[in-house]
Amino acid sequence: xxxxxxxxxxxxxxxxxYRFALCVTGNAHDAEDAVAEGVLAAYEHxxxxxxxxxxxxxxxxxxxxxxxxxxxxxxxxxxxxPGDLEPLSPPGLDGAEAAAVxxxxxxxxxxxxxxxxxxVFGGYNSHEIGAAMQMNPSTVRxxxxxxxxxxxxxxxxxxx
Numbered sequence: 001x002x003x004x005x006x007x008x009x010x011x012x013x014x015x016x017x018y019r020f021a022l023c024v025t026g027n028a029h030d031a032e033d034a035v036a037e038g039v040l041a042a043y044e045h046x047x048x049x050x051x052x053x054x055x056x057x058x059x060x061x062x063x064x065x066x067x068x069x070x071x072x073x074x075x076x077x078x079x080x081x082p083g084d085l086e087p088l089s090p091p092g093l094d095g096a097e098a099a100a101v102x103x104x105x106x107x108x109x110x111x112x113x114x115x116x117x118x119x120v121f122g123g124y125n126s127h128e129i130g131a132a133m134q135m136n137p138s139t140v141r142x143x144x145x146x147x148x149x150x151x152x153x154x155x156x157x158x159x160x
Contacts, residue, residue, distance in 0.1 A: 001046045001055075009055050010039060017063050020121040024067040024113050026106050034070055038063035060122050061132045064114060071110060104154040112147035115140055 017038070021031035042062050049058055105113065114133065118124045126137040126144070133140070 001049055001052065003043075005052075006043055006046050010059070013056060013059060016121050017059065020060065020117045021063055021067050023105060023117045023121065024064070024110075025070060030067075030070050034066040035063055038066040041066070056122070057124065057128055057132065060118065060124075064118070064132065068110070068114075100155055101151075104151040107154060108147050108150065112143055112150075115144050116147050119144055 014035075017035050018031055021034045021038075022028060025031050025034060038059065039062075042059050049055060105116065108116065111133070115129055118129045118132065124132070126140040129135070129140045129144075130137040135143075
């Protein structure tokens with residue numbers, strides 16, 4: 001893949017990659033760094049991409065790994081400023097409702113945040129998420145269902 005094609009495909013995905021990284025890390029600085037590190041690594045290894053059609057999932061996997069690495073080695077910045085999380089605010093909700101959704105999402109276990117993030121921001125199905133996370137697709141479906149139910153339970157009474 002040449003540099004120009006890589007840049008064009010990255011431009012199409014940048015917003016989704018950033019929102020995904022933001023939802024996983026919970027911090028704008030960490031999200032920006034994870035995306036930048038992931039895209040740089042992908043660019044350097046773009047010759048290893050076997051199929052152009054796999055670019056999106058390949059890049060999301062690389063960014064997900066960068067997010068996990070940042071979280072696991074304690075490279076977290078200070079907690080996010082609520083304004084930093086604006087890209088994660090569901091449309092049609094007021095500020096308090098959007099904050100409640102973000103808080104419920106942040107309360108999920110890391111793997112569940114990744115599953116929901118891949119599903120919501122990446123648009124991946126359970127088979128694709130399972131391949132990316134080395135999980136059985138039925139496990140992905142059950143964890144996604146449980147995670148969304150957990151969020152719904154936390155939001156009950158607040159956000160409808």
